[in-house]
Amino acid sequence: MARRFGLERRFSGLETSKARRVGFMFKCLLRAIIGAAKTLRQPPRERSREAGEIATMRTDVDVVSIRRNNRPAIAFKHNNKTDWEVDMRGLHGRxxxxxxxxxxxxxxxxxxxxxxxxxxxxxxxxxxxxxxxxxxxxxxxxxxxxxxxxxxxxxxxxxxxxxxxxxxxxxxxxxxxxxxxxxxxxxxxxxxxxxxxxxxxxxxxxxxxxxxxxxxxxxxxxxxxxxxxxxxxxxxxxxxxxxxxxxxxxxxxxxxxxxxxxxxxxxxxxxxxxxxxxxxxxxxxxxxxxxxxxxxxxxxxxxxxxxxxxxxxxxxxxxxxxxxxxxxxxxxxxxxxxxxxx
Missing domain, CATH: 3.40.50.720 (NAD(P)-binding Rossmann-like Domain)
Known part of the structure; x- marks a missing residue:
């Protein structure tokens, strides 16, 4: 009986530890979802600034969320002009x-x-x-x-x-x-x-x-x-x-x-x-x-x-x-x- 009781307590401890890990992972996932939701509510300019302008790596480019043909799309706004295509590097003025x-x-x-x-x-x-x-x-x-x-x-x-x-x-x-x-x-x-x-x-x-x-x-x-x-x-x-x-x-x-x-x-x-x-x-x-x-x-x-x-x-x-x-x-x-x- 003692041996069986010891094994039961050991398995119970393992289950508790596993439950703690799952709970911790769930909390992390929940925090990530909440953070993403907050980011999406920000104006496009602030989001791109926080992201370090990762879309084009240029601080003078705005990322604007719009729709085209009833489908989500991304346009890049540069020098007050919105284009569907990003310019190739090193051609302007050449x-x-x-x-x-x-x-x-x-x-x-x-x-x-x-x-x-x-x-x-x-x-x-x-x-x-x-x-x-x-x-x-x-x-x-x-x-x-x-x-x-x-x-x-x-x-x-x-x-x-x-x-x-x-x-x-x-x-x-x-x-x-x-x-x-x-x-x-x-x-x-x-x-x-x-x-x-x-x-x-x-x-x-x-x-x-x-x-x-x-x-x-x-x-x-x-x-x-x-x-x-x-x-x-x-x-x-x-x-x-x-x-x-x-x-x-x-x-x-x-x-x-x-x-x-x-x-x-x-x-x-x-x-x-x-x-x-x-x-x-x-x-x-x-x-x-x-x-x-x-x-x-x-x-x-x-x-x-x-x-x-x-x-x-x-x-x-x-x-x-x-x-x-x-x-x-x-x-x-x-x-x-x-x-x-x-």
Whole structure:
């Protein structure tokens, strides 16, 4: 009996101890719930101040709780403006040269950079298109200057860069977006066609690097994004010379990224897949089977559609921003899953 009574008392003590622990945990949980409820009753400004501005880590940003399409949402209020998107770090006020901004991906990227507050110099042979892009950006936080430039002419690139820097200040960012091609089987092409394709798609970016990146090195800061193509990674029938240029641009970017990393110059590549742009329209119209090619490409893309110019500016802007400050020499395909690289 004594032994049984001792065991019962021991088990009773254990149960009491367990009950105390459960009670203590319940009290802690209750205190946490009460504290959270008090915080939620505070004005948004006080909550963000107590949280150390954790939403953006900036003391000039308010977090405002609102509803969008009958669903809870968060907006960020900065400089008395409420936006649905938080600006990428290190783009506002940056002086940028962008080629091919008169239409397509170049125009869409110019609009995005102007949204981010960049000062953009658009270099394009199509001055009317470049000026129209600038007009579309008139109400945005950034500023856009249009220049008529033949990027295959190094002296013209140098002269336009001088004019841009005189108007805006030292260039800090570079986006080579310009490109051109028409679908022709390689054995049906001639030297004049080669020269035009190579001049725009390879010599153009080389000229921009030789002029603009050299100035970046002198100032120990620069960000470059070269828009190549998945044709340069996997090939594309009817685009042999174009594919060679884009593959060369990818290799060139990696090499220069290695050479200039210690100079604080970052270079990366974005490879679009088939995209519904004026260039692609001309590409398909130049061939009797162009419409079938476009339909076949759309079916081959896992996301089941051609790319749109607006699909690319986010990636380009990211790689130009400080958010990508530890990324260099990389090639990123934006193609709806058409090409998937490890």
């Amino acid at each position: 002086r940028t040269i962008l080629t091919g901004g008169a239409s397509g991906i170049g125009r869409a990227t110019t609009l995005r950079l102007a949204d981010e507050g960049c000062v953009v110099g658009v270099f394009d042979q199509n001055l009317a298109g470049a000026e129209e892009t600038a007009h579309l950006c008139a109400a945005k936080p950034g500023r856009v200057l249009a220049f008529q430039v033949d990027i295959t002419d190094r002296d013209a690139v140098a002269g336009a860069t001088d004019k841009f820097e005189a108007a805006a200040g030292p260039v800090e960012l570079l986006a080579n977006v310009a490109g051109w091609d028409i679908p022709i089987a390689f054995l049906e092409t001639d030297r004049a066609f080669w020269d035009k394709v190579i001049g725009i798609n390879l010599y153009g970016p080389l000229n921009l690097h030789h002029v603009v990146v050299k100035r970046m090195v002198e100032r120990s800061f620069g960000r470059v994004v070269n828009v190549a193509s998945d044709a340069g990674r996997v090939g594309s029938s009817g685009e042999a010379v174009y594919s060679a240029c884009k593959g060369g641009l990818i290799a060139f970017t990696k090499t220069v990224a290695r050479e200039l990393a210690r100079k604080n110059i970052i270079l990366n590549v974005v490879c679009p897949g088939p995209t519904d742009t004026p260039l692609f329209e001309a590409f398909t119209q130049s061939s009797p089977s162009g419409s079938k090619i476009a339909e076949g490409l759309a079916r081959a893309i896992p996301l089941r559609r051609l790319g749109q110019p607006e699909d690319y500016p986010g990636m380009i802007a990211f790689l130009l921003s400080d958010d990508a400050g530890y990324i260099t020499g990389q090639t990123i395909s934006v193609s709806g899953g058409l090409t998937m690289h490890g």
